Amino acid sequence: MAGIPVGTQVEDTTVPLVRPDESVTETSLSELVEEKPVLLCFYTADFSPDCTDEWCSFRDFDWFAAGHDVQVVGSSKSGVGMHHRFIDRYDLSFPLFADTDLELAETFDVVYRTFGVSKRSRRSCFLLDSDLTVRYRWLGQHWIDPTRDTPPLSEVYEGVTEALEIENPETFGF
Numbered sequence: 001m002a003g004i005p006v007g008t009q010v011e012d013t014t015v016p017l018v019r020p021d022e023s024v025t026e027t028s029l030s031e032l033v034e035e036k037p038v039l040l041c042f043y044t045a046d047f048s049p050d051c052t053d054e055w056c057s058f059r060d061f062d063w064f065a066a067g068h069d070v071q072v073v074g075s076s077k078s079g080v081g082m083h084h085r086f087i088d089r090y091d092l093s094f095p096l097f098a099d100t101d102l103e104l105a106e107t108f109d110v111v112y113r114t115f116g117v118s119k120r121s122r123r124s125c126f127l128l129d130s131d132l133t134v135r136y137r138w139l140g141q142h143w144i145d146p147t148r149d150t151p152p153l154s155e156v157y158e159g160v161t162e163a164l165e166i167e168n169p170e171t172f173g174f
Helices: 029-033 049-060 061-064 079-088 104-106 152-163
Strands: 014-018 024-028 036-040 070-078 096-098 109-114 116-122 124-128 134-139
Touching: 014 079, 024 029, 029 036, 029 124, 036 049, 116 152, 124 152, 134 152
Parallel strands: 036 070, 070 096
Antiparallel strands: 014 024, 014 096, 036 124, 109 116, 124 134
């Protein structure tokens, strides 16, 4: 459960992607990074209080919501129908992978057993470039349940702008 390190090129994985326009397509990581880098954020499940707070924070943090330099994509064990309801309920502008078998989470080495029982994705964020190379990562560190950490958006923002060498990052989202 270490999470793959920065500099690692990940295996291309295809998982159902639920978009805010309600479309669902089998989408590979390589398809997503063709347009611009992807900040892939793993979380536990739709509608859990901490996950709701996390995604509403991403929505409300203008720089990520604007998506000019990076596209944010979520991934959890929740299914397509649940993702549709989650996106609609909170008016999210980000697509969500329905990683029901945790194949994508396995690719990033972030599968976790909650209290040794239920498998989930460890809360984490990975920035992928056009070659599917990890340029930045953030991993939750909660000592009992690492799925409960919420990404510190300021830290993630700084890491992304540094990794992508974005000039004048203070002009975005503030």
